[in-house]
Amino acid sequence: MRGVAGAGGSAQRPRPNGRRALAFDPIAEASRHWRERFGETGPMAAVTSIMRAQQILLGEIDGILRPFGLSFARYEALVLLMFSRRGSLPMSKMGERLMVHPTSVTNAVDRLEQDELVRRMAHPTDRRTTLVEITDEGRARVERATTELMGVDFGLRGLDPAETARLTELITLLRQAAGDFT
Amino acid sequence: MRGVAGAGGSAQRPRPNGRRALAFDPIAEASRHWRERFGETGPMAAVTSIMRAQQILLGEIDGILRPFGLSFARYEALVLLMFSRRGSLPMSKMGERLMVHPTSVTNAVDRLEQDELVRRMAHPTDRRTTLVEITDEGRARVERATTELMGVDFGLRGLDPAETARLTELITLLRQAAGDFT
DNA sequence: CCCCAATAGTAGGACTTCCTAGTACCATGG
């Protein structure tokens, strides 16, 4: 269905969605065009690169998670609940930690609940709040999926540990400047 | 509507979707949890960071483009056409260069055509092929949008030019390993 | 003690991405 990162090193692996590898880097190519016409192009190349990286990684990860009946969005929600002390959190807390819109949480929880991987519960004191609790099946599922994902480094290839750490570091600077945290 | 990247340096700017800055970095926090439980966490942190960076940048850019009646997806398509020699390209070529699924091109071109920023034309010799040509209005629009985007470094903040270049470089390694190009 | 602003969650809608299927057309081999 997706290949789940088997096959070969890097060259002849079929592209996720049926595209094939190009003989040149289209981002570098575009960057060249920009430079000719506008001069500075660093930020544009970086932004385009990030967009593309996200697309690649999400495709890779979703492909790995598909056999588990999960998407990355729902997987992340399950992980968050698994890490929580009581195995449950208010929806609002989930949105905050996952850094997504409240309606995205509603969406994810709806689907997870349909699969009986989580359960909505009333909050004991605040009737506005909905608690989301991970089920035993949810725990089992996320545990297995995690093993699988870690086995393939979350689809991340081509970077050694130091480079991986540096990448995270640079993006942390970006995120801080964007106001993600103080 | 979105703020268009004005206001302040980094701290008190309202988050794109109404979330506010947290007092800690949720990705670092999650990474700590992972390390406790599973040991290695480098790839997971990097992947999560990229996902978040994409979300931030896309929100930023779409906010800037909204006054121009464009989204980033459609903007990229217009830029591609603007850079092409004849101002027109086959849809398939566009999908290849933009690295998106053919149906995504159809979608983007549909909307651009409704706004009369591009025009579908028959290919002179191959009747399977649809050529997409940028209109004068399309050129004008993308020109103005580009000025705006370059003025705010495509929403990229917090990195100096060297760091920006390094970020692109690291992601290029990732993309190459994923088979984006040879 | 009550009104009113803030908070929590959801419904509905716009947009994007991908996938699967289908149709139309080209190009090559028998």
Added chain:
DNA sequence: CCATGGTACTAGGAAGTCCTACTATTGGGG
């Protein structure tokens, strides 16, 4: 000369994101 396989595009649908309301509930100030 046609049959077959590959290419180009689109229709329909699933999933995710965000946004704008809207309802319910809470908690504080007058």
